[in-house]
Amino acid sequence: MKSLTKILVMALVIAAGLGFPCFAEKIVVEGSTTVLPIAQKTAEVFMQKDSSADISVRGGGSGVGIASLLDGTCDIADSSRPIKDTELDKAVTNGKDIKAHVIAMDGIAVIVNPANKVGALTKKQVRDIYTGKISNWSQVGGDDRKIVVISRDTSSGTFEAFGELALDKQKVRPDALMQASNQAIASTVARTPDAIGYVGLGFLSSSVKALELDGVVPSKETVLNNKYSIGRPLFMYTNGKPKGLAKDFIDFIKSPEGQTLVDEEGFVSLH
Amino acid sequence: MTKIKERIIKGIFTILAFASLIFLVGIIIVLFREALPIFKKIKVFEFIFGKFWYPTYDPAEFGILPLILASIWVSTGAMLICVPLGVGSALYLNELASPGQKAILKPLVEILASIPSIVYGFFGMAILAPFLQNLFHLSIGLCAFTAGLTLGIMATPVVCSIAEDALSYVPRSFREASFAVGANRWQTLIKVVIPAAGSGISTAIILGMSRAIGETMTVLMVAGGAAVIPKSFFDPVRPMTAAIAAEMGEAPMGSDHYHALFAIALILFLVTFIFNVIAEVVSRKYRIKLGLSG
Numbered sequence: 001m002k003s004l005t006k007i008l009v010m011a012l013v014i015a016a017g018l019g020f021p022c023f024a025e026k027i028v029v030e031g032s033t034t035v036l037p038i039a040q041k042t043a044e045v046f047m048q049k050d051s052s053a054d055i056s057v058r059g060g061g062s063g064v065g066i067a068s069l070l071d072g073t074c075d076i077a078d079s080s081r082p083i084k085d086t087e088l089d090k091a092v093t094n095g096k097d098i099k100a101h102v103i104a105m106d107g108i109a110v111i112v113n114p115a116n117k118v119g120a121l122t123k124k125q126v127r128d129i130y131t132g133k134i135s136n137w138s139q140v141g142g143d144d145r146k147i148v149v150i151s152r153d154t155s156s157g158t159f160e161a162f163g164e165l166a167l168d169k170q171k172v173r174p175d176a177l178m179q180a181s182n183q184a185i186a187s188t189v190a191r192t193p194d195a196i197g198y199v200g201l202g203f204l205s206s207s208v209k210a211l212e213l214d215g216v217v218p219s220k221e222t223v224l225n226n227k228y229s230i231g232r233p234l235f236m237y238t239n240g241k242p243k244g245l246a247k248d249f250i251d252f253i254k255s256p257e258g259q260t261l262v263d264e265e266g267f268v269s270l271h
Numbered sequence: 272m273t274k275i276k277e278r279i280i281k282g283i284f285t286i287l288a289f290a291s292l293i294f295l296v297g298i299i300i301v302l303f304r305e306a307l308p309i310f311k312k313i314k315v316f317e318f319i320f321g322k323f324w325y326p327t328y329d330p331a332e333f334g335i336l337p338l339i340l341a342s343i344w345v346s347t348g349a350m351l352i353c354v355p356l357g358v359g360s361a362l363y364l365n366e367l368a369s370p371g372q373k374a375i376l377k378p379l380v381e382i383l384a385s386i387p388s389i390v391y392g393f394f395g396m397a398i399l400a401p402f403l404q405n406l407f408h409l410s411i412g413l414c415a416f417t418a419g420l421t422l423g424i425m426a427t428p429v430v431c432s433i434a435e436d437a438l439s440y441v442p443r444s445f446r447e448a449s450f451a452v453g454a455n456r457w458q459t460l461i462k463v464v465i466p467a468a469g470s471g472i473s474t475a476i477i478l479g480m481s482r483a484i485g486e487t488m489t490v491l492m493v494a495g496g497a498a499v500i501p502k503s504f505f506d507p508v509r510p511m512t513a514a515i516a517a518e519m520g521e522a523p524m525g526s527d528h529y530h531a532l533f534a535i536a537l538i539l540f541l542v543t544f545i546f547n548v549i550a551e552v553v554s555r556k557y558r559i560k561l562g563l564s565g
Contacts, residue, residue, distance in 0.1 A: 060520055061520055174499040191404070
């Protein structure tokens with residue numbers, strides 16, 4: 001019996017020495033697919049620096065993230081829109097105290113296929129295309145072809161931010177295609193010559209063309225100096241003041257090092 | 272002692288057998304409980320025949336006619352592909368294939384059935400959709416046609432496998448009797464074997480249809496997702512399952528949107544339930560007609 005205790009103690013000591021992860025703290029980060037690249041990158045670098053930290057990052061959409069936070073199934077909710085009143089009401093009934101942390105800025109770029117002649121639109125034209133008043137590229141200076149309108153599904157914060165900032169809360173035309181992520185929109189637009197879509201700045205690449213809006217190119221500079229009109233803050237929400245690992249992680253993202261990563265991922269840093 | 276053991280084992284298996292009944296009843300209760308509140312806000316008729324689906328706007332519109340029609344179009348497309356393909360390959364496997372061919376083909380068909388639906392979705396999205404887009408000069412490849420084609424390929428092994436089983440259950444004596452009265456192979460197939468296996472083949476088709484109408488991941492990825500009444504096979508559509516999958520995560524629990532999604536699920540359940548009942552009735556009727564039931 002005694003020797004068994006000895007072995008157990010020894011095993012524990014060895015385990016502790018090896019950094020046995022039984023004392024590791026684990027947090028779950030869930031939500032916006034726009035914020036996802038930031039959360040993934042920063043979590044990766046953070047875990048490299050602190051091997052005892054265990055941060056699991058998931059997408060799903062802003063609405064999904066906030067719903068999980070309210071249900072207590074995640075610790076940090078990523079969101080590309082401010083929390084809604086209905087969600088705050090639910091937080092109160094669930095006894096949660098939701099705190100917002102702005103972690104970066106983002107612009108929503110309107111994108112078309114690189115083969116498209118159109119290189120600039122006014123905000124009104126974008127609104128008319130998305131609400132159904134304009135259906136042909138020839139009406140905005142392009143070829144005589146039907147416009148394929150691509151939008152995000154309703155659980156997307158980008159969808160809501162775009163609806164608010166670009167469409168004045170008008171309804172998106174019912175025949176718009178709904179895609180489940182920023183990446184899905186970017187790749188569909190890249191494959192479809194007549195398509196128009198919208199994505200966060202971090203998803204711009206050479207395979208799609210970002211349109212000038214009212215004469216302003218969407219870029220980090222124009223979002224930061226408020227010239228580009230579809231810009232927005234990106235959030236992480238926590239229940240109450242963040243503690244422990246959640247606090248360290250959010251502090252890290254807001255730090256100069258974290259913000260450099262934000263910048264590298266193609267978003268607009270806060271500094 | 273053995274008697275007690277037997278009793279215990281019998282009890283365990285009785286519980287297992289009734290477990291599925293409990294799950295079924297539980298699911299039905301939940302579906303009704305979560306779906307019915309929406310019908311206090313909106314009439315059943317307006318829900319089913321409403322033309323606009325704007326669940327997140329204020330005021331919200333909950334018309335699911337575009338979603339129902341999308342499901343019907345996509346499943347019809349799938350049927351047009353999987354019935355001839357599935358039944359045809361079952362006939363070939365059962366009647367014409369040499370034992371060597373059959374030994375290779377049958378397992379291959381079954382492997383096709385075991386490919387996860389998301390893989391079909393990727394295939395449809397990344398290969399089939401761009402291909403059809405170029406082939407037919409479509410403005411977008413993600414449409415009812417592509418979804419129907421992908422689902423058709425998916426449902427083919429289900430149809431083929433069950434139909435082939437049905438054909439193989441046709442007693443040898445039926446064929447022998449037919450040959451004995453001078454019928455040739457084709458006449459035997461058309462007049463004797465297919466009618467005798469008719470119940471199994473109908474079941475196969477109906478189950479294939481259930482699979483097509485209930486499939487979610489593939490249509491979410493391939494159908495395009497536009498909640499509009501489809502005018503042609505090449506329009507993007509949003510089948511019922513895709514709407515539920517895309518929106519359930521967002522809908523705040525207990526909201527009208529949440530209940531509306533459950534109501535869609537309820538309608539979907541009733542449709543597949545009716546299909547299964549029809550499959551059961553058809554197969555019984557045939558069995559009795561042929562005197563095959565015990």
